[in-house]
Amino acid sequence: MKCLIIVAGKGSRLKSLSDSKPLTSILDVPLVERVIRSALEAGVNGFYAVVGYRGGQVRDFLDDLGGKISAPITVIENDDWEKANGLSVLKAKQVLDEPFFLLMGDHLFDPGIARQMIDFPLMGDEIALAVDQDLKNPMVDMDDVTRVMVRDGLIRNIGKGIEEYNCFDTGIFLCNPVLFSALEQSMRETGDDSLSGGVRILAGKGQVRAMPIDGKFWIDIDDPERYKQAESYLLS
Template identity: 50%
Template structure:
């Protein structure tokens, strides 16, 4: 299984001793290295990482990781990293065919989420998003997380600002090439985000929701979330 990791943004809200967000240490290990380790535990054997802001520095660090751990990491460069995250994903078109995992460089998740999602064969021309139905007492900041409205296993709406929702976007997807076509359609209408592409798919009933159950995940986006991530690691929940 191949995995695409979006790691192009500036990440200005999380600068704790290190300028580049994917390299911020969490429990002494760079954030993106945690992401790669967990995906490998689930069975991923090839990674594609989209870099942008201070990309040379990140690529050098990943090349060192690849040599040290014997992991296959391929680089994709996004020179438009100031734009929304869907631009980074679309840069991967031509590098990935068939189904692949998509995740973010700053989302730490229980490897079981990857493993369970990989075991679900996505219907043709559909994309599956791992969602968290715990919206009452979430680990993540409910004012910052992307919200999702679902019904009968299908996504009805997605976005940070939607008022009616029943779950949260974990940032982990099982994609087919349909994602790239949806990104192109969304961008043509002025929305560069991954959520915009999922909205396109949702309108056609091709955006599916996968319940992660009680598995833990956290978006390490600021110092508060960093502290939570380190506590989860210490407790063995991630």
């Protein structure tokens, strides 16, 4: 299975550590490399990486990494990287026509989550999102996390500002190409060019399954505090 990784953003809250968020190292290994190696452990056999801010630098690193691992890494440019992440996902529309993983380049996770998800049963018009049901997870930034409402195994609503929720979005997806048309619909009808906007379109049709991660590790490294938490976890 192929994997799409979004590494286009600037990551301004981590600028004190590195000028390139995906290349920020934890214990001498860049974030994006940790994400790629976790996906490899789950059985991914090829990658597409959407780059934007400092794209040339990230491309050079990924080209070098691709020569060291057992799977190709194809880089896709997003010149509109300052806009929401749904546009970065859409950049892969022409190259992904079968089920694929979708990962964020700054979300570290237990490879067991991806291994569980790769066997998750999906219909052709569905996608799935790994969700964290631990609403007291100390590694979650409550001011930034995307919140999710799940009922009967289906995601009913998703967004950073929703008031009713019972899970968190881990940024780990199993997708079908139906996601691309949903993103286009979200942009066309609501002006929302975020990934959550497209997921919300599919959720309204009952086409987004939730997969609980059952307490497994994940973290969105979006600020120095989360960086330190991840470093401590990896050292433990």
